[in-house]
Amino acid sequence: MQVRVKLVGVFKIDRFRQEMCDYPEGITVMEVARQLGLSEKILGIALINGVHSGFDSILQDGDDLTLMPILEGG
Amino acid sequence: MKINTTTPATNPESIYYQRCTVNLSTGKMEFAEVPCRNLEDVLGGFGRSFQDLARRKIENAYCDENPLIVNTGLLTGSTAMTGLRTYFSGYSPIKGSKKGLPAAMWSTGSGKFGAKFKWTGLDELIFENRSDKPVYAVIKETESGPVVELKPADRLVGLGTHDKIMELQKEYPDAHFAAIGQAGENWQNNYMGAVALSTENQLKSKEDKCRFAGRGGMGSLMGYKNLLALVAQSTDKMAKPSELVKAANLNVIKGGGSARIQPISRGGGGGTWAAYDVLQEFHAVPVNNFRPQGNAIPEKLFRENVEKTHDVKIEACYRCGITCHNNIYEREADGSRGEFLAKFDYEPLNLLGTNIGIHEAGQAARLIQLGDNYGMDAISLGVTISYAMAYNERHPEAPILNGVNFGDYEKARELIIAAGEGRCPEIGKGSMRLSEETGETDYAYHVKGLEIAAYQPESNPGYAWAIAGGHMSMGTYGLLTREGKSDIDSWVQGITEDKLHIVGFDMIGLCKFFDIAKGIGTQMVVDCLKSEFDFEITAEEIRAAVRRAFLRGMALEFRQGYSKDEFRIPAEVYKNPNPNVKLPNITSPEFLTKLEERVWEIFEPELEGLLD
Numbered sequence: 001m002q003v004r005v006k007l008v009g010v011f012k013i014d015r016f017r018q019e020m021c022d023y024p025e026g027i028t029v030m031e032v033a034r035q036l037g038l039s040e041k042i043l044g045i046a047l048i049n050g051v052h053s054g055f056d057s058i059l060q061d062g063d064d065l066t067l068m069p070i071l072e073g074g
Numbered sequence: 075m076k077i078n079t080t081t082p083a084t085n086p087e088s089i090y091y092q093r094c095t096v097n098l099s100t101g102k103m104e105f106a107e108v109p110c111r112n113l114e115d116v117l118g119g120f121g122r123s124f125q126d127l128a129r130r131k132i133e134n135a136y137c138d139e140n141p142l143i144v145n146t147g148l149l150t151g152s153t154a155m156t157g158l159r160t161y162f163s164g165y166s167p168i169k170g171s172k173k174g175l176p177a178a179m180w181s182t183g184s185g186k187f188g189a190k191f192k193w194t195g196l197d198e199l200i201f202e203n204r205s206d207k208p209v210y211a212v213i214k215e216t217e218s219g220p221v222v223e224l225k226p227a228d229r230l231v232g233l234g235t236h237d238k239i240m241e242l243q244k245e246y247p248d249a250h251f252a253a254i255g256q257a258g259e260n261w262q263n264n265y266m267g268a269v270a271l272s273t274e275n276q277l278k279s280k281e282d283k284c285r286f287a288g289r290g291g292m293g294s295l296m297g298y299k300n301l302l303a304l305v306a307q308s309t310d311k312m313a314k315p316s317e318l319v320k321a322a323n324l325n326v327i328k329g330g331g332s333a334r335i336q337p338i339s340r341g342g343g344g345g346t347w348a349a350y351d352v353l354q355e356f357h358a359v360p361v362n363n364f365r366p367q368g369n370a371i372p373e374k375l376f377r378e379n380v381e382k383t384h385d386v387k388i389e390a391c392y393r394c395g396i397t398c399h400n401n402i403y404e405r406e407a408d409g410s411r412g413e414f415l416a417k418f419d420y421e422p423l424n425l426l427g428t429n430i431g432i433h434e435a436g437q438a439a440r441l442i443q444l445g446d447n448y449g450m451d452a453i454s455l456g457v458t459i460s461y462a463m464a465y466n467e468r469h470p471e472a473p474i475l476n477g478v479n480f481g482d483y484e485k486a487r488e489l490i491i492a493a494g495e496g497r498c499p500e501i502g503k504g505s506m507r508l509s510e511e512t513g514e515t516d517y518a519y520h521v522k523g524l525e526i527a528a529y530q531p532e533s534n535p536g537y538a539w540a541i542a543g544g545h546m547s548m549g550t551y552g553l554l555t556r557e558g559k560s561d562i563d564s565w566v567q568g569i570t571e572d573k574l575h576i577v578g579f580d581m582i583g584l585c586k587f588f589d590i591a592k593g594i595g596t597q598m599v600v601d602c603l604k605s606e607f608d609f610e611i612t613a614e615e616i617r618a619a620v621r622r623a624f625l626r627g628m629a630l631e632f633r634q635g636y637s638k639d640e641f642r643i644p645a646e647v648y649k650n651p652n653p654n655v656k657l658p659n660i661t662s663p664e665f666l667t668k669l670e671e672r673v674w675e676i677f678e679p680e681l682e683g684l685l686d
Contacts, residue, residue, distance in 0.1 A: 009351035010338050012378075041333040042343045045352065045556055050656070052558025069343045070334040071352045071556045072590050 001025055001061035003032070008068040011038055023059065030055040033067055044070025075116075075148070075197055076107060080608050083615040086110040091118070091197040094222050096211065098299055099138070099203035103222050108198075113611075113619035114581065114626075118147040118197065120180035120542070121581035121623040123163035126200075127178045128630055128685045135167040135176040135291070136261065136298045142201040144191070144252075144304065147583025151192035153315035154602040155323040156394055156585035160188035160252065160271060162292035165634075168265035168454060168504045169290055169524040173635030177522065178627065179290035180542055182580055185271030186392045190250040190306035195220040205300040210242070212249075215308035227302040232256060234447035235270035236282035238303055243277055250277070252287075252304040255449020258297030260496025265503050266454040267293030270446070274392045281414040282443065283401065285391070288451035289543040290524065312393065318605040322598040327395045331589040335398040337388045345400045346420040349528075350376055356555060356656045358530045360429040362480045363457075363464035364519050364644075366530065368654030374433035375423060384435055385411045386418075396587050402439050415439035416446065424528035425456025430463060431480030441486060448494025453543075454504050457525035459489055461505040461518050474512065475500055516645040522636060527551070531643040532655045535666060536569045538641040539673065541577070541627035546586065549576035560658035562668055569669075570676040577627075578620035595620065622684070628677065629684040638674065642666075 006018045015036060023032065029046045033055070045068040046053050059065060079088035090107040097103075114121030123143040132140045143163040150157050159182050166179035191199075194215040199222065201211075208227040213220060230238045230253075238253040251272040258267030269292055270284035287293075296302075315323060326332055336342025350372060353359045359372035366372075373379065377400075380386065385405050390397040400419075404412030416422070416439040426445060427438030445455050463480045466473040475498065478485040492498035500508050505525055509518030519526050521537045527545040531537055536550030545551040550573045553559045559568065575593030579586045582594050589596060595617030603609040647661050659665070 008355050009348050010342075010344055013338065039333070039341050041330040041341070044334070045558075047355075066355065068352045068355060069348060071349055071552050072334055 001059075003059050003061075004064045005032065005036070006064065006066040007036070008066060010042070010069055011036075011067055027059055028055065029053060029057050029059065029065065029067075032059065032065060036067075038067060042069045044068055077607055080610050082110075082116045082609050083113045083611055083619070086112050086116050089116050091115070091122075092195060092220065093198040093200065094196055094220065095200045095202060096222055096224070097202050098205040098209070098224070098301065101224055105219070112622075113615065114623045116148060117581040117619060118145055118150075118583065119159070119161040119182070119581040120163055120577070120627070121619065122198070123161065123180060124178055124623065124626055124630060127163060127165065128626065128633070132165040133175055135165045135170075135295060138203040140165045140176075140295065142292070142295050142299055142301070143198065144201070145198040146188050146192045147581055149602060149606065150583030151189035151311065152583070152602070152606050153313055153319045154584060154588075154606070155326045156184070156391070156396070156588045157583050158184040158186060158188050158391055158394075159583045159585060160185075160191060160287065161580065162269055162287050162296070164292060164295045166290040166292075167261070167294045169522060171522070171631075171635035172637070172640060175635040177634050177636070178630045179292065180580060181269070181287040181289045181292045183269070183271045183285040183287035184391050184585055185250065185273045185285035187250040187252045187271040187304070187306055188583070189312075189392070190308050193308035193311045194306055196222075201299055201301055204298060208300050208302050210303040210305060211301065212246070212305040212307060230302045231259065235284055235449040236276070236447055239270065239272045239276065239284065240280065242303060242305055246305050246307055249305045249307040251306070253449075254293040254296050254302055255447060255494065256496070257448045257450045257494045257502070258293035259302065260494070260502070261294040261297035263496040263499035263502045264450070264493060265291045265294050266451045267291055267297055268449050268451050269293045269296060270449055275389060282447060283414070283417065284446065286446065286451075289453065291451070293449050316605040318601045322601050323395065325598055326588055331591060332396045332587045335396060335587055337397050339388070340397075344377060345398050345418070347377055347400050347418050347423060349420040350424070353529075353555065356533070357654045358533055358555060358657060360424055360528050360530055362431050363429060363460035363517060364530060365652055366654050371433060372428050375427050375435060375438065380418070380435040384415075384439070387411070391585075398587060402435065404436070416442040421528050422452035422456065425453055425460070429456060429528065430460045430486055432483055432486065433481075437483045441483075441490060444487065444490050445494070448490065450490075450494060453527055454525040455490065455493065455501070457519050458501050458505040458508060459486055461508060462489070462501065464517050465512055465514060468514070516649060519644050521643060522631065522640050526644075530655060531647045532652065532659075532661050533657055535565065535643055535661055535669060536573065537643055539569050539628070539677075541624060541631065542580070547577050547580070549573035549590070554657055554660060560660050562665070562672060565660065565669055566672040566676070569673050574624045575617060575620050577624050578616065581620065581623060593617070593620065625677065625680050626684045629681045632681065633685060638670070641670070
């Protein structure tokens with residue numbers, strides 16, 4: 001299935017900003033993050049189709065997934 | 075501290091802190107070993123100072139009865155990482171109720187002054203009354219205990235924060251310093267004066283790399299007292315950390331609590347500046363006085379774009395492994411690093427950059443640097459300027475001040491200089507007073523008289539219950555954006571329980587980046603207290619003390635005349651919702667009314683008797 005993945009902030013470095021990716025059925029947000037080699041320590045926010053989701057959420061064909069670093073402090 | 079117990083929660087009276095009270099009008103000093111009243115006193119910071127402030131009924135911040143309390147936290151100067159905090163407390167010139175009474179306030183910063191102060195043997199210094207001539211105070215460690223001296227400060231008058239520190243360093247090369255800038259000296263017309271704290275990096279490099287206790291105008295209160303600087307002279311007493319503290323410190327760096335603000339090169343998020351990227355995804359980066367436009371304009375100050383034209387050097391506070399400083403330098407034509415400009419933290423960068431329509435990194439950095447050198451709180455300064463710009467956008471035919479508009483660097487710069495020099499009280503007294511003068515208060519972005527930080531209020535109705543700095547005393551600013559919580563129950567729980575614990579760091583002497591998400595009621599802190607003081611204390615006891623201190627702060631707000639109607643976010647947010655913010659709407663009048671009802675149901679009964 002195809003998922004459009006968007007990476008935000010430091011996650012873009014040496015990767016991509018937005019890309020259409022092929023994944024097997026049943027893949028979770030966390031599994032995508034791990035495949036992309038994103039640091040779990042700073043993985044903070046996942047949006048599926050613009051809505052906050054858990055990292056164990058299962059993706060569907062055609063989903064838009066946005067992965068962002070954690071936001072805290074200022 | 076003199077500690078005669080291992081159980082501070084149940085036997086606080088067996089712990090004594092060393093206090094010196096200085097009467098600035100007579101020069102008289104009184105030293106006392108004061109028994110702690112409760113665990114809040116033991117922890118220190120605002121947990122102690124607010125109890126003392128509550129004993130005084132102050133109707134005007136600029137009166138002799140309003141003290142300036144300088145103290146530290148229990149872990150300031152300890153081996154626990156980030157233990158560098160100094161606290162300045164008093165009734166605030168800028169934060170106040172509609173009844174005209176000043177609110178109790180604290181402000182805090184790192185730098186090495188706090189540790190040096192603690193190592194003199196003093197835990198708290200209270201300045202009463204005011205001096206009739208400019209003075210600075212020297213706090214010295216001696217064989218017979220700490221000594222405080224007042225010295226003439228004529229040569230410091232008119233200097234900026236960094237220049238005052240450089241001048242004092244010539245005479246006290248082994249000391250660290252706290253100093254106000256011209257803004258604090260011009261306290262009559264500037265209520266947002268900050269206190270600059272010297273850093274090791276600053277004293278070695280001679281670059282203006284101070285840290286700041288910026289919020290609430292404690293620098294203006296210091297200026298009112300004619301007290302221009304503090305000098306802490308002591309030998310360094312940083313011991314070798316125990317195994318317990320080493321483990322806690324390692325956990326601060328490796329455990330994930332501070333990962334987001336560590337350098338990118340170490341796998342971190344790159345400092346608080348990284349909030350730009352995340353918030354922009356929701357079109358929630360404040361633009362032009364908190365009205366994001368749903369476009370890409372904030373991206374101009376993304377790190378990746380700034381690095382094209384400027385050098386970014388990663389640096390750290392004294393003995394801190396978090397390394398959160400992103401220092402911006404000019405880049406010379408040959409590609410080498412040029413002049414140091416400013417430290418890019420999210421708040422000042424946004425509020426003196428994107429939120430006033432400045433999108434060029436060099437210009438934003440120059441404005442931050444200017445505000446720092448005059449010694450003003452970057453948040454209050456930036457938000458008051460953005461208010462003036464918003465007013466002028468609405469009234470092009472009759473603009474106020476110098477006609478400043480969004481994006482007008484030169485005029486913004488003029489206003490900062492004029493405010494710092496006491497020639498522009500309209501800016502210097504903050505957005506609440508300016509908006510009351512213009513009669514257009516809805517788009518003045520303050521809560522209870524204190525300008526809000528660079529998180530859109532659409533994402534943080536919790537600002538209303540913050541008791542000091544907007545986001546740093548109510549940690550709900552990420553509850554919607556980061557955690558995706560948009561239901562009433564989560565917000566009630568966040569405001570009344572989980573997120574108020576952020577203020578624990580303002581008692582104990584640690585920086586919030588020690589573990590900003592969990593607060594100080596953690597095993598890490600329990601371990602540090604066991605190792606440093608042999609304390610038997612639980613995380614629950616610490617959390618209870620933090621909650622009492624928070625609620626005491628709120629009770630004090632009511633005592634200073636606040637009504638519940640003042641616990642509100644700026645009206646523009648709910649009267650004229652911004653369709654560009656891509657987040658669930660949690661600031662509708664209906665949501666806010668329900669939230670207020672539920673929050674007060676919990677808080678109100680707990681406020682009883684806290685100030686007795």
